[in-house]
Structures are given as structure tokens and as C-alpha cells.
Amino acid sequence: MLELHERRAVRRSLVAGVVAGVLLAMTGAATAQAADYPNPGLVTGDTGVHDPSIVKTPAGGYLVASTGDNLRLKTSPDRTAFRDAGAVFPNGASWTTAYTGGSRSLWAPDISYRNGRYYLYYSASTFGSNHSAIFLATSATGASGSWTNQGLVIETSSGNDYNAIDPNLVVDAQGRWWLSFGSFWSGIKLVALNAATGKRSDSTVRSLAGRGGGAIEAPTLVRHGSYYYLWVSFDFCCRGAASTYRIMVGRSTSVTGPFLDRNGTALTAGGGTQVLASHGGIHGPGHQAVLADADSDVLVYHYYADSGAPYLGINLIGYDAAGWPYVH
Numbered sequence: 001m002l003e004l005h006e007r008r009a010v011r012r013s014l015v016a017g018v019v020a021g022v023l024l025a026m027t028g029a030a031t032a033q034a035a036d037y038p039n040p041g042l043v044t045g046d047t048g049v050h051d052p053s054i055v056k057t058p059a060g061g062y063l064v065a066s067t068g069d070n071l072r073l074k075t076s077p078d079r080t081a082f083r084d085a086g087a088v089f090p091n092g093a094s095w096t097t098a099y100t101g102g103s104r105s106l107w108a109p110d111i112s113y114r115n116g117r118y119y120l121y122y123s124a125s126t127f128g129s130n131h132s133a134i135f136l137a138t139s140a141t142g143a144s145g146s147w148t149n150q151g152l153v154i155e156t157s158s159g160n161d162y163n164a165i166d167p168n169l170v171v172d173a174q175g176r177w178w179l180s181f182g183s184f185w186s187g188i189k190l191v192a193l194n195a196a197t198g199k200r201s202d203s204t205v206r207s208l209a210g211r212g213g214g215a216i217e218a219p220t221l222v223r224h225g226s227y228y229y230l231w232v233s234f235d236f237c238c239r240g241a242a243s244t245y246r247i248m249v250g251r252s253t254s255v256t257g258p259f260l261d262r263n264g265t266a267l268t269a270g271g272g273t274q275v276l277a278s279h280g281g282i283h284g285p286g287h288q289a290v291l292a293d294a295d296s297d298v299l300v301y302h303y304y305a306d307s308g309a310p311y312l313g314i315n316l317i318g319y320d321a322a323g324w325p326y327v328h
Contacts (some may be wrong), residue, residue: 008133038328040303040313045082046074047312051218051287054300055142058113058152064312065109065143068144071122073144079298079314086144088120088137095149096124099133108166108218108287111142116119119198121153121167121179127238129161130156130185134237136198148202153179153199154191161186162205165286169193170221172228172255183217186210187268188232190221190256208257209250209267210314216286222298225248227251227323230259230267231275233286243284249270251327262324275299276315281306285313299327 051067062081071088087236096106109122118139125132131156132281137147139308156164162269169249177193180198187210194201209216209232220231228249235244250259250267258266276285276299285303292298297317304309 006314014307024084026211029236035278038315039277039280039282040311041205043080043082043312043314045076046084047082048309049074049312050302050310051314053111053289054291054298055111055113055277056291056293057142059325060226061158061270063111063118065111065120066302067105067107067109069104070105070121071106073142079293082312083195088122088144089145089149092147093124093135093149095151096133099124099126099131099155101230107324110168111288112169112186113142114171116140118147119169120147121169121198123165123167125163125165130160131158132164134181138198143305150198154181154195162189166218168220170223170228170255171195176255178221178255180208180219180221182208182219185213187216188219188230194245199323206256207268208259209272214270217230217268218290220290221255222290222292222297222327223255224292224319224325225323227253228255228259229290229325230257231290232267232272233288234274235284237284237286239284241283241304241306243286244298245284245286247286247288247299249275251323262322267313273324275325276301282313290317297325319327 021045035175049066054064062076066072073085074082075085076082107123120137134150134153136150139147154164162185163183165183176217177195180190182188189210190206192201215235218233221283231249233245234248250257250261262273285301288301298313301313303313317325
């Protein structure tokens with residue numbers, strides 16, 4: 001027979017397990033435990049990065065754009081070895097200073113290659129503010145200094161209940177262009193674009209996901225099979241090894257939603273199925289991009305090391321029998 005203190009320990013353990021299970025369900029929780037998450041795949045060279053976005057070039061290499069002074073670029077021949085490739089705007093981006101307070105740091109670029117040229121949507125803001133703007137630049141080569149400013153796409157101010165940062169371009173099955181974006185406030189939004197200009201085609205702002213003003217940002221909207229998958233980052237980035245960023249996903253058969261998680265909870269009601277979170281020495285993985293490459297769909301993100309420095313993370317994406325993504 002168990003001694004009294006042993007019975008109490010068992011009871012505490014059972015209660016803790018029940019509470020943990022309830023909390024897991026309430027947060028739109030993951031199907032895997034932290035120990036099951038893979039470490040980032042092998043990358044070498046210049047891998048210090050924040051808010052990465054990646055595109056495959058016509059020549060078969062890779063180009064990464066990321067947050068930093070005048071937006072940073074890296075190249076890779078093989079998705080493994082990376083080197084610095086300078087800045088998008090080596091001479092600065094004076095048209096953004098009204099939103100950045102004069103800072104050279106521009107945020108969260110989204111890079112893609114369409115119609116024979118590169119498109120780069122990017123954000124200008126200051127931390128904690130929604131006096132923000134998303135701009136578009138284009139380039140024939142993607143090289144540093146080759147980018148042409150195409151101007152403002154959308155802006156927000158304190159009078160808006162959403163935030164114009166963290167853009168992501170998606171082209172739907174009908175060839176229509178859309179831009180998802182958003183951070184905190186009322187969550188993730190979607191606007192229609194004119195494919196000829198890359199700018200807005202109407203004034204409608206649609207809601208895709210939200211957490212009642214809580215921490216959600218960095219949308220990535222991609223089509224795979226018969227679904228559109230909306231990837232987002234929950235919780236807090238930018239705190240070094242204390243960052244709590246985690247990567248969530250929902251899906252819909254329509255690019256405009258509604259997006260539901262694995263449990264059927266709407267992402268507009270705080271839902272989301274967890275795909276990757278902190279584990280071991282990998283802290284706050286998030287601000288993800290998804291690349292449909294020849295060998296696999298690929299998840300690209302940043303994470304923080306124990307030192308607090310941000311690094312490039314890359315994992316392959318698999319899909320289970322029900323069509324839900326996981327990383328390996």
C-alpha cells in the first residue's frame with residue numbers, strides 16, 4: 001500500500017496532468033510533445049537571420065531576404081550553404097522614414113519570383129506601433145542595389161484596429177493575387193491585389209485569424225493540394241532565448257477562409273494547430289515562410305540560440321493522412 005506522501009504525490013501528478021491537458025486543448029495545442037520536434041536541418045555559412053523569406057531563383061539557387069538595415073539578402077546554391085549578399089537598398093530607403101522614425105531597419109520582407117522578376121513586399125514601422133506601412137519593390141535580378149521602389153501598398157495608423165506589417169503574397173488557383181499581413185491588434189488580414197501592378201485592387205480588408213488582441217503575426221498563406229494553409233506565429237518574438245514564438249497552422253478550401261485548425265476551431269476565434277515550438281536549445285521558432293521546392297515543401301524560420309542570437313532554421317514539411325502538415 002502506498003504511504004500517505006506517495007498517495008499525495010500521485011494525486012498531484014494526476015491533477016497536473018489533467019490541468020496540462022485542459023490547457024493544451026484551450027490553446028489550440030500541438031499534436032506532438034516538444035521532445036518530438038526536430039532540430040533545424042543543416043545550414044552553414046552566414047546563417048544569422050531574422051524574419052527570413054526565401055525564393056528559388058530561375059538558375060536553381062536560393063535567395064533569402066530578411067529584416068535588417070535596408071533589408072538583408074543572402075544567397076545559397078543548395079539550400080544549405082549561405083553567404084551574405086548585401087542589402088536590398090544599399091543607399092537607404094528614405095521613403096520609409098515617416099514610419100521608422102529615421103531607423104534604417106526594415107522588417108519582414110516577403111520575396112517571390114513571378115512573371116520574370118522578383119517581387120519584395122516589406123514593412124516599415126517601430127516596435128509596438130501600428131503607424132506602419134507595407135511597400136513593394138521589384139528587381140530583374142534580385143541583387144543588392146537592383147531593386148526599384150514601387151511605392152506604398154497599404155498603411156495603418158492609431159485609428160486602425162490592425163497593423164500593416166508582415167506581408168505575404170499568395171496567388172490562388174484562379175491566378176488572383178492576394179496579400180496577407182498583420183500583427184497583434186485584431187489579427188491577420190487579407191487584401192486583394194492587382195496582378196499587373198502588385199498594388200491593391202479594392203478597399204476591402206478581410207479577417208483571417210486573431211486572438212482577441214493577443215500575440216499573433218507573420219502570416220504565410222500557401223496552397224497545397226485542395227487546401228490553402230494559413231501559417232502564423234503565436235506569442236512573443238524578439239526576446240532572445242526568452243522568446244516564446246511558436247508556429248501554428250489552419251486550413252481552408254478558400255483563400256479567403258474560414259480557416260480552421262485540426263480540432264475545427266476557427267483561427268478567427270484563436271484556433272491554431274501547433275507545428276513547431278521551443279525545444280532544447282531551439283528557442284522561439286517563428287516568422288515562418290514556406291517554399292514549395294522540387295524535393296519537398298520546406299519550412300524556413302528563425303530561432304534563437306541559448307546565446308540569444310537569431311539563426312536560420314530549415315526543415316522539410318510532411319503531410320499526414322488527414323492532410324495536416326508536420327516538420328521533419
